[in-house]
Amino acid sequence: MLNMQPSLLSVDSIALSFGGLLAVDRVSFAVESGQIFSIIGPNGAGKTTIFNCISGFYAPNTGNISFNGHAIEGRSSHKIAKYGLVRTFQNIRLFKEMTVLENLLVAQHNIANRNLISGIIKLPQYRKAESEALDKAEYWLYQLGLTAFANREANSLAYGQQRTLEIARCMVTEPTMLLLDEPAAGLNPKETEELDELIVQLRDMYGITVLLIEHDMKLVMNISDRILVLDQGRVIANDLPSEVQSDPAVISAYLGEEE
Ligand SMILES: Nc1ncnc2c1ncn2[C@@H]1O[C@H](COP(=O)(O)OP(=O)(O)OP(=O)(O)O)[C@@H](O)[C@H]1O
Numbered sequence: 001m002l003n004m005q006p007s008l009l010s011v012d013s014i015a016l017s018f019g020g021l022l023a024v025d026r027v028s029f030a031v032e033s034g035q036i037f038s039i040i041g042p043n044g045a046g047k048t049t050i051f052n053c054i055s056g057f058y059a060p061n062t063g064n065i066s067f068n069g070h071a072i073e074g075r076s077s078h079k080i081a082k083y084g085l086v087r088t089f090q091n092i093r094l095f096k097e098m099t100v101l102e103n104l105l106v107a108q109h110n111i112a113n114r115n116l117i118s119g120i121i122k123l124p125q126y127r128k129a130e131s132e133a134l135d136k137a138e139y140w141l142y143q144l145g146l147t148a149f150a151n152r153e154a155n156s157l158a159y160g161q162q163r164t165l166e167i168a169r170c171m172v173t174e175p176t177m178l179l180l181d182e183p184a185a186g187l188n189p190k191e192t193e194e195l196d197e198l199i200v201q202l203r204d205m206y207g208i209t210v211l212l213i214e215h216d217m218k219l220v221m222n223i224s225d226r227i228l229v230l231d232q233g234r235v236i237a238n239d240l241p242s243e244v245q246s247d248p249a250v251i252s253a254y255l256g257e258e259e
């Protein structure tokens with residue numbers, strides 16, 4: 001029988017230009033539920049711009065994006081997060097002066113759209129939601145090894161821990177799919193290996209589908225089910241890691257760069 005299950009995420013011929021620069025040029029790809037799908041390519045290839053289109057930070061000029069049955073191109077990032085698609089940023093964006101725990105509570109408020117009035121007068125259902133939010137925050141702090149830092153300012157954490165906190169901030173919203181923009185940037189080899197394990201765990205234990213932008217080739221080749229390669233806004237390959245590694249076009253556009 002034919003597999004008629006639609007892809008969890010499908011990106012269909014999206015394009016976006018900034019002035020005269022065509023940053024994303026008719027890019028299409030599909031991510032299946034449960035995959036770890038990576039996007040690689042040289043600096044300026046358009047990777048983050050594609051993330052911005054998928055997560056509602058930019059609207060593509062043309063093309064369609066569907067996630068879990070919803071047409072999401074041009075929708076707000078808030079709406080898209082409510083559908084279960086959340087992201088981290090290439091440059092860490094935490095509330096730096098809030099505590100680690102507060103960062104995780106705020107993330108849940110943003111998603112829940114909780115009624116302000118019921119918050120002020122502390123209705124029982126509000127208190128229940130608050131205590132669930134706290135439980136969820138504590139759960140993810142524990143899972144990601146951040147419990148000891150719960151009451152520290154986000155600012156005061158080591159860089160690698162801030163990256164982990166960004167992932168925790170996504171996870172408390174109980175997403176279906178995570179978009180990670182260079183999560184290993186600035187991490188040492190040991191931290192990168194731990195991140196590697198964490199991403200696989202999120203998929204295997206929690207069924208999270210992962211779309212990953214990453215320059216660390218070892219990480220990408222180790223954990224990806226499939227890899228999309230971009231060069232100057234265009235797709236030059238979409239294949240298994242083993243195939244991508246030996247694709248001459250990819251080697252000349254990207255992998256060769258590192259030698
Ligand atoms: N808001 C913007 N305004 C103007 N140009 C932009 C904007 N965002 C991105 N660009 C340009 O679009 C192109 C693609 O940028 P993008 O950030 O998507 O690349 P990238 O593949 O994520 O690169 P990197 O690996 O360096 O993060 C680049 O030439 C960049 O300068």
Ligand SMILES: [Mg+2]
Nearest residue numbers: 047048049090
């Ligand atoms: Mg980028």
